[in-house]
Amino acid sequence: MKKQKELKLNPFQLNVLLNEEEKQDFQFLLENGVYCNNCKAVCPKGVVDYTASLDDLNDIRIEGHCAACGHKVVRIMELGEDRSFFEKVMEFRQSIQN
Ligand SMILES: [Zn+2]
Incomplete structure (x- = not known):
């Protein structure tokens, strides 16, 4: 499978x-x-000021700041292997391509 473009996601x-x-x-x-x-x-106090994006494997990448100390934190939520999510994402990518 070819690599996907990284894509920022707004909350909507x-x-x-x-x-x-x-x-x-x-x-x-x-x-x-x-x-x-x-x-x-x-x-300890969770993550604030985060952004989410789709990475090249269709996982969701969360980037934000530690609410306790303000340090930058990153976490990947692995969803790219999930078939129904994957299909939704491919449709979504198609819909915003133009
Ligand atoms: Zn911290």
Whole structure:
């Protein structure tokens, strides 16, 4: 499969792409699943000022800041292997290509 272009997602687009379960997972990651190199722990207060993008494998890449210390944090939410998500994403990519 050829590599996909990296694509920034606005909150509306993210909302369209994720199903209910995935939205919960996403929220859970923001609160309990992103490691901060500065705190040497999972961000104790979660992640703020984040952006989400689709990476070249159709996973969701979350970039933000640790709410406790402000350090930059990154986390990949692996969804590219999920068939229904993958199909949704390919349709989405097609729809915004022009
Ligand atoms: Zn931190």
